[in-house]
Each structure stands twice: as C-alpha cells, then as structure tokens.
Amino acid sequence: MGAEKTLISLKNISFTYNKGLPTECAALFNVDIDINSGEIISLIGHTGSGKSTLVQLLNSQQAPGAGEISWLIDGVCDERGAAIRRRVCAAVGLVFQYPEDQIFEETVYDDIAFGPRQLGKTPEETEKLVFKMSELMGLDKEILYKSPFELSGGTLRKVAIAGVLAMEPRVLVLDEPMAGLDPKSCDNFARLLKGLRECLDLSIVMVSHNLEYAAALSDKIYCMASGRIVLCGTPREVFGEIKKLDEYQIGALPSALIAAELSAAGLKFTQTPLTADELAAEIFKNYGK
C-alpha cells in the first residue's frame, strides 16, 4: 500500500426516501466516512440500518438530502454537473446484491465487455480488460464464449464482478457479495477480494452480514444502526465491543464472544481474537504452552 489518500469523503450525510409522501422514511443521519486508497472497509449492521442506501450514495445513484460527498479521484473532481455522475459510475464500481441478475448478453465475454464498450474503449483495449479481469476473478478462458445461462450462480457472480472491474474503478463497492454462496465459494471469494486489492490497488467497500469475513478482510469496520454510524475502528476494536454489538442487533464474532466469557471466568487475553486460531493461541498462553 502506498501513502494513504482519501478517495471519497462523506461529510454529515443525511438521506430520506419518498420525501413528502406518506411513505416517507429517513434512512441516514449525519454519516461521516472517509474512504482511503488501498483500504478494505466493511459496513456491518442489522437489516434496514441504512447500509445499502449508503452504498448507493457512494456511486452517486442517489443524491444525499443533506451533507456533502466529495470524490477526490483523478478525472472526477474536475468535472461539473451531470458529467460527474458518469465519471463516478466508472470510478466507483458498484456491485449490487445478487449481481448475477443483471447479466444479459449472449456470451460471458460480451457481458464483461459491456462496461468498457459503454465507456468508449477500442476493441483491443476492451479485449485486454476482459481477459485481465476474468483471469483475476479466476474464470477459465473457455467460459468466456459460453452463454451466461449455462453457468452456476457462483461463477455468474464472478462474471458480474469482472464486468464491473472491467471499467477500471478505483473503488469497488460490494453489497453483500457472499449472500447465497456456499462456504467454499465464500472462502474463495474472500481470497479473490484480497487479491484484487493487491493487483489493482483498489479500495474495497463491502456490506456484509458475515462477521468472520468482515473481521478477516477489513482494515476498518463501520457499524451502523438505524441510519447512524455507531461504532467504527479496526476489526479488533469493533468486535471487542460485545455488549454494544448485541445492543445494535449485529451479534458477536464467535471467537470474541468465547474470549469475553473466558475472561469473565478469569483467563487473561492480550487482544480480542478474531479467528479460532487466535483464540486457541490466547488460551494456550494462559496455560503456559
């Protein structure tokens, strides 16, 4: 990772759905977040806490009701008006929940190439991008010429993410990337996401219900409840706050929970363990092994 530079900064953001209608519903209150280059950030929170809304604001799909979002990314900050939105769409790649539902082309290749073609890349550039991104996502070359409807859900999801990556974003935003995948595919995905950061110098923002992966992958975790950011910090800091997490209906990381119970029973812990291995190591330390 190079020197940390803020790419997207959100200041005091509030957002309300259906303003002025009887179905009005406030989704975000005074949210402050900075997204720095090369960071992996996780947003965790109970259903309806405003995570998905926040994610759409990052991509300028929605405009905030109050507050200010600045995209400090090359080529975006010097644009004005409607052009900003187009630039932001490319610079902040947004992968929706169940992205495989948005695939429509006849072959996988064409689907991944959709983004770069829309951005006006030449066929040669497009081809290079498609091959690079599909390889990064671990897709076989022969798959590229198949119809997307012959593929499994997990593979389709990789295709959809490759399609977003092909627009060469600086920030990749994923809304529950692991939803509905089997445990093995989840592990595979976690590895892929880490790999993406190294290869493409990407910042990754991820909405997740899976606390283990949030703990294993993230540099920083923001925890949301009823439209507000209620906790933020490194995984160790956030998952140490077992009582608060319970209060916000997020639940606890199993290893952190066990550690808390054991320390109440008299064992000593030097740090909040984030994995089973770390937990085991901490317990062994207590018995001098």
Add this chain to the structure above:
Amino acid sequence: MVNDIILGQYMPSGSFIHKASPKLKIISLFLFTFSIFLIKDSYLYFYFLAVSIFILKLAKLKISYLLRGLKPLIFIFVLTFILNAAFSEGEKILWEWGLIKITVEGLIYSFRFFMKVTLLVIYATLLTLTTSPVELSDGIEDCLAPLKFVKFPVHEFSLMMSIALRFIPTLVIEVDKIKRAQEARGANFSEGSFIARAKNFIPILIPLFITSFKRADELAVAMESRCYMGGEGRTRFRRKKDGLSDYLIFAAALAVVYPALVNFMSHL
C-alpha cells in the same frame, strides 16, 4: 421517473370511501364512465370534474396525488387534442394551412374528447387510490360472479388479475434495480439518438424477463406446495358483506350520474 407512476397505487387514509365495498366501487366506476360518454352538453364535464374533486376530499387525499397520476399522460392528452383540433371537419374555419384546418367545431370536439379521456383517468385513479389491489381483485371476482353460470373461470381470472396487480410494484422496483445496476456498469439511458436509446433498454428487458419467469415458476411451485387447487370449494379469508353504508354510497353514486342521464335523454 419510477415514483411518478401512481396509477394503480394505493394510498390509505382510512376514510369511508376507502372502506366502502370494492364491488360497488367498481360498479360505480362503470356508471361514471358510461355517463361521461353519454353527456351531450359540455358544462356537465365540469360538473363531473367537481364531483371527482369532492370525492377526493371525502377520501382525505391530496389533489397532488391525482395530478401526479395524470402527469405521465399529459403528452398523450395534448397530442390527441392537437390532432383532433387539426384534422376535424367543420364549417367555421378559424385558420387554414394545407390539409390542416382549425375550425370552431373541431376545437369543441377535441375539447370534449380531451375532457372525456381526462375524466376517465381521474375516476380510474380515484378507484385505485382508495382500493387496495387485493380488494380490487375481490371486487372484480364479485362483479364477474354471475358469469360462473356460463362456465367462465371467474376465480382463475381474478387470481390472474390480482397476481398481475400484485407484481406491478415488484416489477417497477425490479426495473429500477436493474437500471441502477446497468448504470453502475456504464449504461447511459438519457443520451443518444432514439435508436441508441431504444437499444439501451435491452440490458434492462432481458434480465427483467429472466427474473420474471423465474419468479412465476417459484410462485407456482409455492402455491402448489400449499395445495392450491383452483377456485373449486375455496373459501375466502376476508369476507365482506355489503352493509347499509355501502348501499348509501352506491345510491349517492346513482344520484350523481342522474343529471348525465337526464341530459342524454333530453337530446334523444
């Protein structure tokens, strides 16, 4: 754009219009529709316009909801008005240019047509604003019940209607979601030539079809797994008998359309 589509959207306010029997509301809508087409003198259009606003007030709804329902149709209204005005025959010519002739009769005719269509949409919107989709399909089933005697599959028909109505908001949300997803991949729906824009809808339509077929299949399986066997011997969870207040409302509707009938008869 998606939020503008209010035709077919239910706005609960708990008024007695909302609670009235859906069957009688549908029949009243038909009464109003026929009357609007029977009217011979133009002043009665304003009478029906006033009545619709009165009903809206009784239903404790804002005029802005009604206007929002009309907004997407303004283009069609204006276009039919212009076409009618430009191409109708008439004696008293106001302005002429080649084939286009604007006459007094033409203007009156297009005004009447314009008012008819607008009033139709207004009353239909009033029905959907005050009746939830479920009640609406129950009402349709009740209205069609006599057709059972000629072996018309009334229950299946109303089930189809209610499923179709039920999935309109779902499809609207789905389109919105897919549109956002494709925009996030660089699709541009607001620029370019007409053909380019039409082509841009392919990335929305294909995923929409696929998810719709999937959803229909899942719905069928879910219904069968709960032993759905069609209308035969099926009872209803909500059973609403029409009461005195329903008949009073219906009588009021009859009273309202009376002047239109009188007007029609006097011109026979």
